[in-house]
Every structure is written in C-alpha cells, then in structure tokens.
Amino acid sequence: MSPAAVKVNNLSWMIGGPQGSGVESSANVFARACAQGGLNVFGKREFYSNIMGEHSYFALRAHTDVVRSHVDEVNVLATFEVETLFRHAREVTDDGAIIYDPSLGKTKLSDIPTIEKRLAADLRTHFISRGLGETMDDMLAASKQRGVTLVPIPFKEILEQIANEFQVDQLSKISRIVNMIAIGASFGLLGFEFDAMTKALEDVFRGKAKVVGMNVAGARKAYDLAKSLVPDFPYHLEATKQTMPRLFLTGSQATALGKLYGGMRFQTYYPITPASDESEYLEENEILDLNGHALAPAGSEKAASVLVVQTEDEIAAVTMATGAALTGTRAATATSGPGFSLMMEGIGWASINEVPLVITLYQRAGPSTGMPTRHEQGDLRFALHAGHGECPRILLASGDFEESIRDGFLAFNYADRYQMPVIHLVDKALANSYATIPVPDLSDLRIDRGMVIPPNNGYSKENPYKRFDLGNGPVSARAFLGQEGTIFWNTGDEHDELGHITEDPALRNLMMEKRFAKLDLAAKEIPEDVKLRYFGPKDADTVLVSWGSTKGPLLDALDRLWAEGAKLGYLHVRLINPFPTESVVAYLAKAKRRVAVEMNFGAQLAGIVREMTGIAMTHSILKYNGRPMSSTELYDAIKAVTRRKAAKRTVLTHGA
C-alpha cells in the first residue's frame, strides 16, 4: 500500500449495532463533537421496525462545507458487534478503516439470525469466490485484501478497566459505553481533538457527571489505542473556525419550529412512525416564550403555550384539530401514510367548510404498513386527491431543513388566507436526518390571518353574519366560534351562505365555484420563490425535475457535475397545488432532456407535470427500495443521462 494523500475534513463515517444498544446516542455524540469542532455534518439514520435487537446504523458525513446528503462509500466503519461488519464491510473504501472487536472474530455468518436469507446467500458467494470461510475474521480478511485498515479494539478489556476504575460491580450496567469506545477509537484514528468529544458527551449526558466520566474514560483509552495502532491514517478530521452560529437539527424539529413560529397553538397526533417525533418534540416544549413585549398585549408575555393532544386515532386527530381551528386557533395534525388514509373524510369536511387546517404528512414507504421505518416519496398523488368529491387544498412539499421551517410557518398563512386545508409534505429521509445548517434568516416572515371579522362587527338580526357570504369574492371573512355577533353554522352537506344545508342546484354551483376560485387566487398570490426554485444555467439541455428531500443529494451531486462543466438545470417544485404551471412550462419547454428524479415507483410529480403542462419527461431516475437517494448514485445516474447512456427509466438500488 502506497502512502495515500491525507484527506482532511471530507469523511463518510458509519456506526452500526443492534437497535436499543445506544447506537443512536453514539452517533449523536460523534456528530455533536464534529459540530463542536466547527465541522458541518449530515447524518442519516436507518433502523428496522423493531424495539430491540435488529440492526440499525447511522451514516454520517463530516465536511468543512455544508453537506446535504449521504454517499454510498464509507471511509470509517465503527462497530462493537458482528452483524454490522457482515452487512457493511464491503461499503468501506479501500483506503478506509474498520474498527472492530477482535474477540468476536470466530463468529459465523450462520450465528446471526437477523441477517436476511438473501443477504446471507450473497455473502456466502462473496466468501466462496475468495476462498474464505464464513466468520467475521474472514469478512475482515476480505477487506484487508483490498487495503482496508483494520483497527482491533478490545472493547471488553476497556470496559473491565472502566468498571475497576469507577467501582462498578457488573459489566452489563456499563455495556453501553462500548458505543463511546467506538467513537473514541474513530476520533483517535482520525486525529480529531479529543476535547470536542468530551464536550459532546457533557451535552448529551447533561447533569450525569459519573456517566460522562466513565464514557470519557472509555473513549480516551480507545482514542489513544487507535492513534498508536494507526498513526498515519489517510483520513483526517481537524477542528475549523466557524464565524457564524449553526443549527444542528432534524427535519422533524425544523418543521415543528416553523409551525410554532407561525403561531400554532394546537396539535393533535396519534403515534406513528415517523410523524410522532415532531409531536413529541412539541410536547416537550409546550410552554413557549412570547417576544416583542411591546407588541404582545400587556400581561400576555408569559402566556404562550401549544396544546399537544394524543388522540385515540387519526380520525380523531384530524377532526379535533378542525374543531380547534374553528375557534380561531392555528391548529394542525401530523401523521404518516396509514394515519393520513384515515383522515380523508375529515379533509373533505374542512375543505367544504373552508376551515384553515394544517396537516403535516411525513411520508414513509407504503402501501399499507409498507416499510414503516424506511423512506419514500409515495404520497404526492394521494395527498393531491385525498378525500371524496372535489375539494380544494394546498400542497407544499419541503426539500430541506430551511424549507421545512418556512413551510411549517407558511402552511398556516395559506390555510388562513385561502380558508382551506394545507397539506405539508415532508418525507422521512428529511424528517429523520440531521445536519448542521447556517441559522436561517426568517426576518421576512409575517403572520397573515387572511380575512377575519373584527371584534366590533355590527351584525344584527336584520343583517346577520354570513359565514359563506357570496357577495365579496371567493374568500368570505371568517369569524371564530365564540365571537359575539357572528353565529354561524357548519355542515358537511352542501350549504347556503349561513352554513345551513342546501340541495339547491344553483347555490351548489356558486359554492363549488367559490371554493375553487380560492385556489386560483392562491396560484396568483403565492410568491414565485415559494412555488419553485431553479438551479443551474437557464439554457441547460438537461433539466432535472424533483421535489422533497431529494433536493439535498441532487444539489450535492450537481455541485460535482457542474464542477466538471456539465450544463445541467434542476427545477425543484415546492408548491404542488395549485400547480405553478406557467413557470414549470417556462423552465422545461426548451430542455432537450427532462429528467424526473423521485423516490417512488411511478414518477408521480412527472405525471402531474404532464397533466398540467402537457410536457413529458424524457427520463426518470427513481428509487423505491425504502432507502434514500445518495448523492453518489445520483451523480452516476445523471451522468449517464447526459452521456446519452441512460435508459428512459433508471432505478437506483443502493442502501442496506
């Protein structure tokens, strides 16, 4: 092996272990330590629908610049158990390293019941073709053959030393420290400053001095050992100076923050993966601060709170949020596919009654239960048509963390202004990923409650308030339950101006037309920079069209392709309904190659583009194996299109 050039601050790191063994907090410590040292990170979490025992792993990138996606290759794989090695050792780059426990070397593939039959068969072929047996040592030998550095760490011995030092009687009580031993070894190997890790441990285990102490001690031993074992590893992490503060958050947190900033004061939910994360975050932070004491009415500064209600099912979740919205409260519910399926009737009711209701839809792999903990952008058409009959709604789809914050905020403005349900689409790949991002400037955001009836309204018996007044354009001023002078009625039946049931055919037409005219108004008023965004040269021959979380890997792949001189454009659509038809036509009309990039089977947005504009995609790059797109595979697939070597339909398959 020739000495490789040192690669500073451009690392793909992975840790794996059984679910429930502390892998998640270890990845958190690794990421926080990197962020502490001024690096930018992007982390992706993969796990089974399982509480304990099945394989889970975190893939994390650390870089000097902002990172927006994961990559296929792994430079450092860290683990304290066997299954992770069998599953991921082949992803490690030739110049990379594997941190492992040598005492487990004799464990056979057949000893691991959680490895799927298909993968086991594939691994056996791998071993046979190399003339190897099927133990962990054989797996490592295969890696070593191609140059991978092996970093044996005696996890158990280190644990025993910690137990002695801290006078712990049973090793099982401190078994979770193996995670931090793996991290310590990683940082030793990478030559990163240990202090950042100490600080990260203090943050994660705040107030638990002994836990911090033991973890720091274990990590330090592994750090020193790895450093001495591999003094010249080609990947290196160095602390860098940041001049601006950065946020470190998940997509779920980003969405929750946007909603709170937008004045949401009521949220319902029924437990479901991955949507519950947002509601739990809100529940933990239910007491809010109000700013601008000059702006807030006297005495109300400390009175802000968000009420989060766990309901008996998603039907109750959507209807309860709607009831709250009728009182003037900014109310929402958050769910995922199966729960959203139960909300159809409630969405129709909110639409015919012109109730500002926000639904945050965290997409996951369907249909039915599908793969609950895996990724997909499969609900675009479903969200667009959810509910029987024809009922207008606004659809916003966020592509990154900042868009999640903004759309969480804007959803309420649009719901209020156009008095209809707003479905905010987020996908699991965004919701469950975390990253460091520059603190976004949100100073442009203003709350818009739309047309509302003022307190002293002068309505009387002779001149009653009409909730669905047809006299002043499609939007009728809204009153809230409990507001004097504004008695109104709601019904799921077609209704008259007061809100009473009608089957009058002429009135029916007027009400249908009123409801749909609001969508036209929304299409006219919603700013272009919310509707969509175009990246790259305007005259690109090849234009990629996408939505949602694929934005991250696309931009990372494009940065590489643009640097190579490729003339590529990327149209990121954020407002799905009302569809920005004219703008999309303008961007796509002249492109020779139009490429749909979506994490679903059917190229759903491509279908909508064709329906609305008549423009067909020439190619599609799709992925539906439940794993998010990496920038690596997108780079390859896009390159094939530009070189005219791609089939009309490319299906991406990477991911464990």
Next chain:
Amino acid sequence: MALEQVLKPQDFATEVHNDWCPGCGDFGILRTIQMAFAEMKMEPHRVTIVSGIGCSAKTIHYVKTYGVHTLHGRALPYATGVKLANPQLTVLCLSGDGDGLGIGGGHFVNAGRRNLDMLYIIHDNGVYGLTKGQAAPTLKLGVQTKSLAHPNINDAVNPIWLALAAGATWVARGYSYDIKHLVGLIKQGIDHKGYAFLDVLQPCPTYNDINTKEWYGGEDRKDETTGRPMPRVYKLEEASYDPVVHDNAEIEEKSEQALHKALEWGDRIPIGVFYRNELIPTFEERIAKRVPTYTESPPALQPIAGPNGEPLTDLTKLLNRLTFKPA
C-alpha cells in the same frame, strides 16, 4: 353583552325549515335544549353545539347558537377540539345511537378517559332513521323493527354501562316525551364539572314500531282497576336513588348501583341520573397542571402576531439548544 337580555326558548330557534317526520322524538330534544338555554340565560355566541350525521345531527340547524354539523360518528372529537381550544365556550355534542355508539364507538370510549367538561347527548331510537331504518346499536337482539328483513341478529350495547366503563362522570338517561324532566337533565349535564353523558330515549315513529311512544307510555298494559296505562318509564329520583359520589371511597358502590340499575329494561325503564362524580379532575384541570396559563390563555385566546403580522413566538430558547456558536 352590555345589557342582560332575557331570551326565551324561541329566541334560540332559527328559521330553517324542520324536516323531521311528524311525531319524531327529536322535536322533544330540540325543544328542551332551547328551553334549557333560555332558563340558564345562555348567551348564544358562547355556546357551540356539535353533531354527527343523521336525523339527530340536523338539530344544530334549528338552534340559534354556533352549530357544527360534522361527520358520521365524529361529533365527539370535533367537539373536543372546540372545547380544548376555547374552554370558555359551553359545548354540547349530539349524536344518534348509530352515530355515537356504532361508527363513533371508539370516540365514545376515549371521551370518557378525558373527562372534558361538556355534555354529550345520544338520541337513542334503536334505528338508523335517515338511511331507512336499519338496526342500530341499541336495538335488542331478536327485535324486528319494520324495515328489517329479519329479527336483529346483533345484541344491543348498553349506553349507560359503556359510559360508566369509559369513565364518564355524569351518566343519565332521559325520555324525549318528558320535556320537563329532560330540561332538568340537560341543565344538570351542562352544569356538571366534567364529561356528562345523557342517553335520551327517543321514539322513531317511522322506523321503530316496537319502542314507540305508546310502548314507553305503557298503553299496551292498562291498570285493570283504573284503566289507565302503566308507563314503562319511571324516574330514579322518585325511587330514592342517590347517584352522587360524595367521596372517592364511594366510587365502587355507586358504580355498582348504577350498573345494576342500568340493567332494568322492559317493564320498568329508569330515567334520571344514574351516576355523578365531580371528584375526578377534568381534562382542563389536568392540562392546567402542566400549562398553568391554560385556563386564562387557552389556545384560541393567545396572541400570535403583532400589529403588522410580526410573529410573537420567541424561538430563542429552543434555537439556542440546537445551536453551535462559533468558539
């Protein structure tokens, strides 16, 4: 309201044409709601009535307060949302027995777990009227009302039992032809601190030809000496029945008593309050323990924007926890 106006029951009536069948038991419930509101000096804009789907659900269009006619089976969660967002409103919730105990049965159970301060009335006639008389959850096994092809193959659910099991803290039954008694029950149900459930026996003159007004009134079994009908319905309060839980130690005894009483059916049908317990904290009180400002500043009454739309929510504390500052 600047001056206290005295509203009469008819002031709570709308001009909407009422399309219930003549003789419908719903008329009695509508009338008693309006009478109760007038007697309680309710301000119309402080009351919201939420209903599900069916003949019972149309009631809200005939009452001049806020009326929210929702989805089949879903009146309770809509009402819960209204009440939680603005607990200062008086909230009534109306369902039919198919609406509330069939399709909406899950919500019935979970409303009991919360003990939110509102009154839930089930218009109980044993049939799905608006869809032409199919058997509903309170129709007894083997009973064949007139549009059924066969006797009812399902047994009936007992709404009183179910409400008690779910945790309702005021459980009562009324009869829609005993207006005076029913007004009293509705007033008590509204006044009750916590989740009040009122089952109202309500003949469907079109589709339930078994449990008719005449049947409830005992016209098929006249007293041999007086020749007067012997009504099946009798009042618990006239039978020295005490439904009140005065002390938590009494919960078991009073629950057992109520369950026992609720089994009576056929020759003698009790109406009145089966169970009352104001010692269980309401959902509002439970929230206020977590969020001390909830009572004065519930979600609906919180300011969220300044005069020019400036967002008032201060995220500083939350963002600080997620921020890495330059070293």
